[in-house]
Amino acid sequence: MGEMEFRFNFVLWSISNTFWALLLIFTVQLIYGQVDTIAGWGRNDAYVLAIVNSLFISFLWSFVLPSMVGFHNLTRKGQMDFILLKPLSTRFLASARTIEFDMYPRILVLCILLINFVSQHYSAGFLEWFWFTLSIGAGVVIFYNFALTAATTNFWFINIFNLENLFDAVYDLGRLPLGIFKGGLQLVFIYFIPMAFLGTYSSQILLGMGSWAMLFSYLIAIVTTSWVSQWFWNFALKRYSSASS
Amino acid sequence: MRKYWAFFLGNIQNTLAFRGPLFVWLASGMLALLGSVYVWFSASGGQTFGGFTKNELITYYILVLTIGWIVNWMPFYWLKDEIADGSIVTTTLIKPVSLYLRVFFAEAGWRAVAIWWGMLGTIIFVFVFRDNFVFVSSTGLNIIYLVFSLILSIMVVFSMSMVMTLLAFWFTHVDVFDSFNWVARMLLGGQAIPISFFSGPLRSLVNLLPFRYTISFPLEIYFNKVTSLQIFFGFVVELFWIGIFIALYKIMLARGLKTYTAFGS
Numbered sequence: 001m002g003e004m005e006f007r008f009n010f011v012l013w014s015i016s017n018t019f020w021a022l023l024l025i026f027t028v029q030l031i032y033g034q035v036d037t038i039a040g041w042g043r044n045d046a047y048v049l050a051i052v053n054s055l056f057i058s059f060l061w062s063f064v065l066p067s068m069v070g071f072h073n074l075t076r077k078g079q080m081d082f083i084l085l086k087p088l089s090t091r092f093l094a095s096a097r098t099i100e101f102d103m104y105p106r107i108l109v110l111c112i113l114l115i116n117f118v119s120q121h122y123s124a125g126f127l128e129w130f131w132f133t134l135s136i137g138a139g140v141v142i143f144y145n146f147a148l149t150a151a152t153t154n155f156w157f158i159n160i161f162n163l164e165n166l167f168d169a170v171y172d173l174g175r176l177p178l179g180i181f182k183g184g185l186q187l188v189f190i191y192f193i194p195m196a197f198l199g200t201y202s203s204q205i206l207l208g209m210g211s212w213a214m215l216f217s218y219l220i221a222i223v224t225t226s227w228v229s230q231w232f233w234n235f236a237l238k239r240y241s242s243a244s245s
Numbered sequence: 246m247r248k249y250w251a252f253f254l255g256n257i258q259n260t261l262a263f264r265g266p267l268f269v270w271l272a273s274g275m276l277a278l279l280g281s282v283y284v285w286f287s288a289s290g291g292q293t294f295g296g297f298t299k300n301e302l303i304t305y306y307i308l309v310l311t312i313g314w315i316v317n318w319m320p321f322y323w324l325k326d327e328i329a330d331g332s333i334v335t336t337t338l339i340k341p342v343s344l345y346l347r348v349f350f351a352e353a354g355w356r357a358v359a360i361w362w363g364m365l366g367t368i369i370f371v372f373v374f375r376d377n378f379v380f381v382s383s384t385g386l387n388i389i390y391l392v393f394s395l396i397l398s399i400m401v402v403f404s405m406s407m408v409m410t411l412l413a414f415w416f417t418h419v420d421v422f423d424s425f426n427w428v429a430r431m432l433l434g435g436q437a438i439p440i441s442f443f444s445g446p447l448r449s450l451v452n453l454l455p456f457r458y459t460i461s462f463p464l465e466i467y468f469n470k471v472t473s474l475q476i477f478f479g480f481v482v483e484l485f486w487i488g489i490f491i492a493l494y495k496i497m498l499a500r501g502l503k504t505y506t507a508f509g510s
Contacts, residue, residue: 006417006418008416009416009417009418009421012421013421013424016421016424016425016428017424019425019428020424020428023428023431023432026432027432027437027438030438030442030443031284031438031442033442034290034291034294034295034442035288035289035290035291035294036289036290036291037288037289037290038284038287038288038289039287153265157264157265157268158263158265159263159265159266160265160266160269161266162266162269162270162273163269165269165270165273166269166272166273166276168273168277169272169273169274169276169277170276172277172280173276173277173279173280176280176283176284177287179287180280180283180284180286180287181283185283193276
């Protein structure tokens with residue numbers, strides 16, 4: 001209802017968000033005009049990766065990031081006090097209070113693009129689409145846990161208003177194939193910064209290059225990140241001192 | 246001028262008091278840079294890409310980080326909130342100060358601290374990728390051109406940001422305009438990919454729009470990708486756009502203040 005009070009803003013954001021997604025895909029076109037492959041990923045693979053990553057970003061900006069980027073106001077302005085007083089999960093109230101709808105047109109456009117492109121250039125069956133859809137949901141959960149852990153640092157570092165920049169950097173990495181990193185650096189971008197779960201793994205699953213190890217790694221990542229984010233949240237709350245009441 | 250110096254010093258103090266955002270900016274810039282650099286390590290298909298060798302492209306993206314810290318003077322993010330919540334009345338409108346200069350000096354205060362963080366990131370990356378970083382030999386004249394282009398780039402970005410911010414006099418939510426601005430700057434300003442990847446009519450359009458003169462133009466001077474004549478043409482285009490933005494700023498400020506109502510101050 002809040003979005004509908006500013007309809008012109010909603011329309012402009014819908015256009016801007018869709019334009020961003022198409023821009024990212026156009027960038028692939030420009031880069032592959034100069035290169036043949038990047039870490040073994042050809043042009044068509046890179047298109048799929050770009051569209052899948054854009055889909056992730058769309059879901060994140062619909063359900064996760066609007067609450068996270070405004071988190072610093074909760075601690076700085078003392079609004080956290082009112083959340084703590086409510087008989088509900090404080091984690092849920094603090095991190096899932098805002099949902100935005102201006103990404104929905106972009107999600108629709110990306111889904112149409114993806115389905116069309118994959119059906120023209122690849123042969124993905126029902127199982128690939130099924131596991132792909134699950135991997136998208138799992139990736140959103142993993143990133144939610146990562147983002148909450150980062151946002152929780154606002155309990156100590158007051159007024160970190162630019163966490164959005166950090167989130168931008170992380171999910172933009174998902175547009176790149178994980179294979180560009182080797183060795184220890186690749187492990188960092190699987191286990192500490194969830195780059196692999198924001199594009200590469202889901203794309204590989206959709207293109208029939210997935211494996212049970214990949215699916216298992218999603219499960220491990222969800223359990224681990226959930227536990228870490230919850231532990232850190234409780235740790236931070238114990239040290240919270242109100243700014244107002 | 247002493248009053249503007251006070252804004253400058255005040256914002257230095259403010260920046261030093263809240264250091265967390267600087268760390269976040271540095272971390273996010275370095276993460277993005279890591280991705281850009283390693284993409285080109287893994288790319289195959291030729292000796293040059295858009296007129297750049299791999300090492301030049303790696304150097305390019307490291308310098309994008311550096312130049313971004315130098316030229317991205319964007320008061321949009323905090324000034325739009327001052328207009329929205331009415332605090333601009335007490336901070337500027339009832340005081341004998343120019344809004345443009347007050348904001349300019351406040352941004353300068355932030356930059357005076359922030360730029361050292363950017364330099365730290367640059368030094369780290371140059372050290373880590375020292376085997377790939379290209380130190381282009383420059384004449385004294387080229388260095389002067391580079392410094393002048395950076396100053397003009399600051400003015401282009403700052404003036405453009407001020408014009409966008411003044412939209413807050415008419416629209417409650419103005420972030421979407423910044424989103425369009427970032428799309429244009431990422432693609433047409435050389436931040437995502439060098440503009441040499443463009444060709445044909447699109448390249449001609451890019452040369453005339455102001456976005457090229459934010460990040461790309463100083464880098465083209467550094468890499469000696471432009472002739473002296475093209476540099477002069479670039480300076481003329483930059484001055485043209487600075488003039489356009491300042492003129493727009495004056496018109497929008499005059500009209501905006503006629504209709505502006507502030508709550509709470």
